[in-house]
Amino acid sequence: MRLLLVEDDDRVAAALVAVLGRHGFQVRHARSGHEALDALVPDGSDPYRVVLLDLGLPDRDGFEVCSRIRAGSGVPVIMVTARADIRSRIHGLNLGADDYVVKPYDMGELLxxxxxVARRGTPRPAEESGPEPAGPLAARGIEIDRERRRVSVAGRDVPLTRKEFDLLALLAQSPGVVYRREQIFSEVWRSGWEGNGRTLEVHIGSLRTKLGLPGLVEAVRGVGYRLIPGQPDGEPDPVGDGPAER
Known part of the structure; x- marks a missing residue:
């Protein structure tokens, strides 16, 4: 998933880019409003899925940048700023920001x-209409039919439980992006993950076995899981499940 980070403080930006990179995001750093607006001009490359926008920029106020982004693009915008007053929050949301996060923030919450907001900004009609051989998944022969809640691998139907299907569908939304354990439990189990690490580990193991693709889901130590559609079949996971759940 491509992100545009608009932040004039290089030290803050470097730390954030490093963390986001470890979670599978591709981040472009813009240091000014002008650079951010230039970055959003279509150039044939994959579009940005989310813009993280600081308000204190050197050339123009972030509110103006948000307004200009919204005038020409529907890309989701998250304002990330030290301005904590309610008037700034309301103004930012009224200008079209999709979310407003105050510094300092918890990294897990930002992720x-x-x-x-990336899910809300993703068109869904094709996704709801039937089979979804999503680009990178098609190379592994995986089709996910969200409407009928069916999964097939190389034309072979794979029976999954409700939670197994929901788990695979979540990870398949953004192949390569790390989903934190907290987020997975919130979206799939509708509960907190504390004390439930073994439940998630068991469901991941079951998915790998049923799909016949042991390298499809990778455990990222101390963080969560991501779907790796390009990993060769049968290759052992580079990181074991046990440590990732502790």
Missing amino acids: ARIHA
């Missing part, structure tokens, strides 16, 4: 908010 969850990024995923949330």
